[in-house]
Amino acid sequence: MNRLFAKVGIALTAALLGIGIILYQQNSLKESFGRIESTNQTFQKLHTDIVTLQHTVLQANYFLYFNTDRILQESKTITNELQSLEKKIRDNADYYPYTLHHLRKTQALFAKRVETIHDFLTLNASLKNSFVYLPTLARKAYTLFDITKPLDREIILLLSKINTSLFLAKNALDESFVEELHTYEKELAGYLRRIGEKRKARLLEASYRHLNVFVSYFPRFHKELNEILDKSMVHSLEKTFRLFSKESKKELDHINTIGNVFLLIYLGTILVVIYFIIHSEKENIRLKKMRDWLEKSLVTDPLTGLLNREAYHHRKNLLSKPALILLNIDRFKHINEFYGAAIGDAVLQECTKRLKTLLQTSQKASLYRLGGDDFGVLFEYENQDEIEALIGEIFDSCDNTSFEINGLVIDISMSAGASTAKERLLETADMALKAAKSSRRSRYLIFNPSMDVSETIARNIHAIQQLKTAIANDEIFPYFQPIVDLESGKTVKYEALARMRTASKEVLTPYHFLEAAKQAKLSGTITATILRQTLETARQSGAHFSVNISSGDIASSYDKKIICGLLHEYEEIADRITFEILESEEIEDYELVADFLNRVRHHGCKIAIDDFGSGYSNFEKLLQLDIDFLKIDGSLIKNIDHDTHAELIVRTIVEFAKGAGIETVAEFVHSEAVLRKVKSLGIGFGQGFFLGKPLPFSDCPECQIKDS
């Protein structure tokens, strides 16, 4: 989290820095451009204002009445403009050393110009005064002087000349006329000394003084006017402007350079942000991949990559009319054991490949691995034919071509169960599969309600419960069925048969609970219970007994221990016990059996093979086991009186037993005719309803319970 904040922080900082730089750059560019532009305008305006001022000064020279404020105002404006310009330039003195230097020179020049203008205004007023007064005085002189008198006429003439020259000098701004005026001035001074009359003398004196002012002021006035009107001020400004243009180019170049640097920095910040984006995107992709993988592994099987049961349930609910084909590889367990798990896995993968290839064409079907060697094909149901066609295709693709794995050639076959019962799809397909497996006729079946074994399952569960309760309450006990010596007709032994009393006091035969006992791994417990009670009965009665024991009991070391413990406990009577091993059950490990038999034999027990001839009997192995009795299966005996085929088999068994020195017992002797037949075949012992039903020991005929 902190790392995230740090990243976001850095990215944000970078972005803000970038934006800041751009804004700053834009701003400074704008500011610079704006400043340069406004400076340019100021230069232009100054130029105009200077020319205007010169024009105004010229007006002040020519107009008789003139508002001097205008000149002052204009020069003040220029002074202020120069000042603000100077400040502008000074604020960026780094870029504009020459401009600033020269601008200050221009300012100094203008300050001097202003002084000149002030002086000019003084002179201008004085000159104008005299320029107006000399003609006025002359006019007064026309009335005062008498032109008939020579002296007076000369004076009048002189005054006229003075006025003419004055006029030309002032209006032509020509100093050559001032020379003339100088001469007239001297002449006028001469006349002034010769005039006696007071009024005339005063007029002449005033004229003389005015002329004197004009003559003495005019050159200065003229010089100053020229100075004010000359181009030096404009030139100075223009030169400053040229310098400014040059240096402002430099400034802009510099700003551009900075701008480029900023741009690089900005790009850098963008790269930083991009880096983070890529980084986090990568991280996202990684996380997404991981999530996808996790999700997938949640719903897929790692071995085949197929969707698993989880995914199946999810998908099934999305379909409106789902159909499921459940496929199972026949005898896969055998393949696994024979070739090893690695090859087994390879077979599964090959199967997967083939199924996938097959189903690729149909978009709607999806493939699952629902169990060890169970595959499921799920699709939207349309009709029965479609299901059958698909199963056919699957069988074709998997059965007709051998699997080649690591150079091994393996042939497999498949069974299938299909169902369209939406609510219990997998369960019902499984039932159909099981039905197909156990059927000899068809390799696949489509579920119909008759296959529903859920009743059975419920019964099984009930049976197990019942069994457990019975065991806990000691309600498992033996009934005894006599085994008769056919020669003497005497009962020589009783077979202990397990019975269970239910809560409703009903006594049940093993048919009802044996399967449950096997499933619940309780058959050993039952065996031990029955054995203990039988041993107890044997002790009390002194009779001989046989007890059933399954190969499962023998295989279980725990049960074996208990059985051996009991034999030890009843050491003195153990030799009266015969163990009947069920031959029909596949004896997987003969060594284990042999070992057990040796142990019980050590206690003096005898060994019988039960239900001999019902299944596939391995005579050689049996011989190795060194058994005492063969109990011939009831299915061979019950019709032996009229089934010649059965008779032939029994004869063979009897022959073999005789040769091996093994006693024979016929089970299922249920009639006189059967009894006679088995007797004639030379079987030593018989057992069956005709000879005696299974009963509690106390109810048995001929039973003798010895007093202890």
Add this chain to the structure above:
Amino acid sequence: MKYTLLFILLIGGALHLSADEPIQPIPKTIPYDHKKAELGRLLFMDPMLSSDGTVSCHSCHDFDHGGADPRPVSIGVHGKPGNVNAPTVFNSYFNFRQFWNGRAKDLKDQANGPLHNPVEMDMIPKEIETYISKNGYYNRLFREVFHSEPSYPKALEAIAEFEKALITPNCRFDRYMRGEIELSAMEKKGYRLFKTLGCITCHNGINVGGNSYQKFGLIFPYVWRAENPDRYAITHDPKDKNVYKVPTLRNIALTAPYFHDGSAKSLEESLRKMGHHNLGFELEEEEITALKAFLNALTGEKPAILREGGRKR
């Protein structure tokens, strides 16, 4: 004769060579910072700004005498007489320079002068700063106006702001120029004379003067004294002897005596003297009457800021 005609024609032409009116009316109002001006007013009236506590700006710029001094020369601290007749403070904002010889470029600059001058108020900035800082009332006002400590430059600024407000608008002549009223025949004649006699060459612009330096005694020289407050005192250039800033003629009827030395006691006397010294001839009686009528038409209203009453003191 030919000459004469030509001459008359030319002169006639010259006389009509007139730009727009050479005198401009004073604006009716002028924008200024009222708070600052009120502070300036207090300072202007405050004799504590002088070394002996007897002289304020107002002592020599009397609002009842057109903002000028009725005495020929002003009297400073300890009764020391100055060497100059104080020019009016009214409309001084429109002058291009301040003082008779224009040595101050603006009002702030000007206010600095008398405060320092040993024969006027005789103070040093430090003392003034101490005084306005210690005085609670001033202290508060300065903070209100300037948002900072009281200081000498700020005090000058306030005084200048007050003086800026001392304009006298709406004199008869200004109203005539704005076309609001008609002048009397005499006044009109006076204005015409004012122009034709050449007074206008120096007395023009918004302040009817105050916008150029001119020589007093251009035609017939006026007596020159070393203590004169003329341009020569600054430049020491002989041609600047008796050269002064042209004084304003506004409110001239109220600001006797006249000239830098207060030597003219009346308008008539000053007109005659100017006629002689600067025009070189004697004015006729009727010319003087007409000119006086015109000059009287230049008396404006008392500055609004003084009529407003201002703060209680």
